[in-house]
Amino acid sequence: MVRITIDLIRKRSEHNEGEISTLEEITLHQEDIEKIEHIDRWCRELKILLLQYNLISKIENLGMLKKLEYLNLALNNIEVIENLEGLESLKKLDLTVNFIGDLRGVKSLRGNEHLELLILTGNPCTDYEGYREYVIATLPQLKELDMSEITRSERICALQKYARVSDEVVRGYWRYAKIRKEQILSHENREMARITELNEDGTEKHDDDDDERAEKFWKSTSSHTPEDRVAIARENRKNKERKEKKDDYDKTPKYVPKLFNSEGRPFNINQPKVPFRLDDESDREKVILDVAVYKHLDTCFLDVDVQPEYVRVKIKQKILQLTLPCEIMTEKSKVQRSEITGHLVITMPRLNPLKLIECPDVNIKNTTANNKPIKSLMARTVPSRREFLEIGPERDDFDYSKIVENNEMNKNEKKSLERRREVLLKPEEKIPPEDFVDDPNVPPLL
Structure with a gap:
């Protein structure tokens, strides 16, 4: 849902240098706005307000715009004409292609004495028998209805037929109300079927894949109803957000070696x-x-x-x-x-x-x-294999936890060296031959 914010109004008021308190004209069309809010408090000097091609379902929060002369609410989801009594200077009201079924709401416009032009083309109420006569007779201040001038003779005939066409308008609204109720019920059933499905065992199967869900949505049938317009607008916004995320991802700098x-x-x-x-x-x-x-x-x-x-x-x-x-x-x-x-x-x-x-x-x-x-x-050429030289003492030389162990090893090595030295220094003993006779008169060699 898109909200009316100060930033949005300042963005659309560049012609007034971003000043909103003295703003006399503003265009907020094609913004997917679903609710009118804040405008009557922030922009009280407005004379022209354009809100066409949005998703507004109710006319509200406009009563403090005493200087407003032109209000455009074409191509929205409005079903009832209401809450316009406070627009004392209103001269032109455009409600083209909405969903207004209860034509009796035009009675609320009797207090708008300066209203000269009313456009209701494309609404269900225009198909009622006696529609034009009913509006002309209800609003004597009107000069044009649906871009067609109201003549004096036409007004006189409308006043003469008012009692009869009033009944036709009411009956037409009852027929439309039944159709509208069926549309709401059908939309709810389709939404439930679209969001959840049943597995083979009867449990709910949720559709978490955005692409698959979007494909199912665009392949399903839709009708010209306020609910379907809102659903289509939201799906378009989701597609736009996915595309923007994809573009942002594509713009992310890739690794460059x-x-x-x-x-x-x-x-x-x-x-x-x-x-x-x-x-x-x-x-x-x-x-x-x-x-x-x-x-x-x-x-x-x-x-x-x-x-x-x-x-x-x-x-x-x-x-x-x-x-x-x-x-x-x-x-x-x-x-x-x-x-x-x-x-x-x-x-x-x-x-x-x-x-x-x-x-x-x-x-x-x-x-x-x-x-x-x-x-x-x-x-x-110089060999490609690198030779690494060991520089400095061995790693164990600085391992202080092995001082005692190294000392004992050094002692053992010293003992083995001494034994080896003794063996080397000791003269070799010669074995005498078998026929040797020891002469006792010969002194021993020292």
Whole structure:
């Protein structure tokens, strides 16, 4: 439900520089307003009030607009003409295409002495027999009815037929009241069937899917009733809100990978998470990149950008970027794709080809005495595998909880070292041969 607020009135009063206390004209059409409120207290100087094409079901809260001359309530859900006695200056009242069935409500307009034009076209009451005569006879101050001028002779005939047409108007309203009651009951049944359904076991099944519910709503039949107009307006507003949320979601900034650091050096990125092989060792003149692109992926979804220091491959807008081990020549680079495996092969010639570490002499043939060719050794680039060196003491050196344990281990190690030293320093005992005879006259060796 849309409410009449100060912000809404200020928005529609830009021609008066947003000042609402001195506002003389305001347009509040096509705002899905369901209730008239606050206007008679905030804008007492109004002379023209346009509220057409809303969902207003009752005329109310307008009695303090003493200067109002033109009131437009066309294309709303009004069923009774009422609460307009306080509009002392009212000259024109437009109630086109509403749901006014009780034509006896025009009697409430007798106090509006300045009312000259009344429009009721498109209301159910206009189908009653004697409708025009009844209104003309009831409101003698009228000069035009439904954009048609009222002549003097027509007024005289209307006064003569007033008693009879009054009965016809009442009977017409009774017939319409029965139809209206059936419309309300049918709408309630359709709403209950639309909101809840029964499962196979007889329990209620609630429809929580907005898209499914909206599809059912627009496929269902509707009629020209106040209830259906309100339901259609609310469904349109829900669709508008869903669309706005979707647009806001689409406008949210998506993740953009950082391709370079602050110094301008390219990062290694593999957004599509595809396997690849960068070969910079098998050929001293070229660097070859083999990307295992999806076999059945159309080539139109691939984009390759070769730069002197890096290569970038876009696979369905996802970036694979690799830093090259050396500077290459972009103008001589080639991109090919295998028709069998679908792999993408990028061949990039080096700007400075690698030199040979050992080159045979020019005057000597490249064969040895055994007529075997001499193998030349190519210079290797810096290995791609990084070697991490351990710097500093071991982790256990600073673990104070193991001081006693380490001390005992050190004592055990010292004892084992001493034993080993004793064994090493002890002279070897020589085993005498079997025919050895110990001579007691020979002194022992010290």
